[in-house]
Amino acid sequence: DLENPRLKEPAKSNKKRIAVMTSGGDAPGMCAAVRAVVRAGIYLGCEVYGCYEGYSGLVKGGEYLKKMDWEDVRGWLSLGGTLIGTARCMEFKEKWGRLQAAKNMILRGVDALIVCGGDGSLTGADIFRDEWPSLVAELVKNGTFTEDQVEPYKHLTIVGLVGSIDNDMSSTDNTIGAYSSLERICEMVDYIDATAASHSRAFVVEVMGRHCGWLALMAGTACGADSIFIPERPPNSKSWKDELKEVCLRHRSKGRRKTTVIVAEGALDNELNPITSEQVKECLVEIGLDTRITTLGHVQRGGTAVAFDRLLATLQGVDAVKAVLESTPNTPSPMIGFVDNKVVRRPLIESVKLTKSVATAIEEKRFDDAMQLRDTTFKEAYDHFLSVSKYDDGTQVLPENQHLNVAIIHVGAPTSALNAATRAAALYLLSRGHTPIGVENGFTGLTRHGAMRKLSWLDVEEWHNLGGSELGTNRSLPSTDIGTVAYYFQRFEIQGLIIIGGFEAFHSLHELKQARSLYPIFNMPMVCLPSTVSNNVPGSEYSLGSDTCLNVLVNYCDAIKQSASASRRRVFVVEVQGGYSGFIASYTGLVTGSLAVYTPEEKITLRSIQEDLELLNKTFENDTGLNRSGKMFIRNEKSSKIYTTDLLTSIIRESAHGKYESRTAVPGHVQQGKTPTAMDRCHSARFAIKACEFIEKSNFETNEKLQAMLNNGFGSNLTYKGHTEPDLKFVYRRGKKQLVGDLDNAKLLGIHGSSVVFKDIDEVWDNETDVELRKGKDIHWDDMNMVNDMLSGRLMLRSER
């Protein structure tokens, strides 16, 4: 198949031929990206070629450019590294190498290239596209091809996918592989933590990131590190050692038994001198700590991709093919990015330039610019890290009259993120001089026993990686005994409330707000922080704990598929949680390669089952030799009253006529997870701190209003910034009339991509909630079903019918 039919008769085949390659350092999720490109390409009528060994494959040509079929990429979602190989190819940096590459592409009839790699690989791709017309002209001039033969190849289409564990590319919030790498780091640091605490040791952990501190920063937050060193925010060259010693000694004096410092491999001081793990170790040894260095090295690249990277790679791979088909000679080469939870296209070369400008900013000691040039949340994440690590030094404490008592309560089924969120909230509150108060065992704990306790630094500092709920949680609502709830809040002088949990937490906040006219104490600022594995809290696209659930399901389904594949003739129907929300099912189906997904949003019919049985038979027919896939369906627990998991399994068995068998698999409560994922830990810190900031700000504004009223003669019929006195609510505390808040301060913390929006609880309840089905009205994950149907073959089968 070396021959390109178009070289002989240009009109004969006008199918787009796309080559896909992985280049630079490997990253988990690259295989998923290649799978998506191959299958989406075939579905959309293209031929797809795998370019093996990065740019070397283009330069060598021949067997290195191999046509890929639908079946060639089966099972690739769950594999780490890249199965088409990657390399650093020096020849491609030379003009002669690129000329050779152009020749090989034309020989194969390839006119589009999708490159998955870091900024180096994407720069190479853009140079190649710019040079393409001159390379083609040279190939005609030196007699390799005739003018007619190269006529269809006047233009080369390039599309970039960012595969890099460093998360260092500008114009995208996430790169393929970064969260998987972060997950590996956190797993390793958790292991190290256990031994560090046992021996009361200090560990210096060196992580990857020559020019980018994202991995070190996120790992610092997720692993409860004492300190971190990153290239974008270098410490003072004269004082960093003393500052490091101070923070570690302070934490030790508070009772911490271990010390963890995370150092990015490219860490610098503000004079651009490298900060090495060895230097950090020396400091810790000087303060008497038994210190070890662990350089994590290549384990950070290893292993299967986490759920999020599989999603990112899959959605972006499909969009890369669409971008090829929509490209014109005048459109700049796009880079497929991910901003605010949406796949976006950005001009590739601009993004690469912006990325390189971070390194330049660091070289020129413009460190503030370097921080700003990273993705939108980088600077905020750094501030949040300081809030939960360094700021117990007292520098951030507010004046005493602004100190608050803030209660934190867990409501609903447990998730793995409850403790991490509570820890971050408590540490932030303590750093500001407030008092965090934990409510034990939800609203029943409160109403039956008045179970509240002040949370100290030492109480919570170890909760970053602890699943379950240290405070205790249950589904009871405040309406069970709302008067007693008000009584205890008033008795403990609570001035702010954070409710962490799922639909019941959301419902609780609505009830508390509704009860304000009877119980003025509920006029204090209150925030619901969504945390549920089902991700069914209305008004928010993400709930803390759902990522852990998805990763549990990814591992579970990978094992199930492996078993199905090994036993050759077995199909599994996996039942997942989610209540009436199909989010978890759709996401799991997409990232594990399920043949079909059954959700409450799409009605199961006899006809759809019939179609899926056809698809199943077809995939069994395509099993050849050693090339066999594990076959699996995902069914949400409430997707149909009639077609239960057992019934679906029986229908499959019955219709197989003995050719294969079927089994159910129900992971149940395992889905709540054990240890929170790195993503859940980082998001927990971010959203919990934002909830606290909202409570502070709301109290501050209310006090401002009160002050204005006092200044103007309290009690008269005054207005202030449009508020009249009746807008402000008071309680009597120890006989004294005290202001508790105003009306607009009961909020759901809604997460939309990387943005956080505080939404009025009543508005979300009235406009965005399907109360009966306990979920939001917006099906924001709808695209996942379409993409899964495309990549499982379901859409193709339907279009053939």
Ligand code: ATP
């Ligand atoms: P990582 O983030 O893992 O470092 P990367 O894509 O940045 O990935 P590089 O080693 O910089 O990794 O680039 C990978 C390959 O891309 C190079 O080996 C080379 O073949 C090609 N490449 C990089 N820069 C250029 C360039 N300026 N011109 C042509 N090709 C290039």
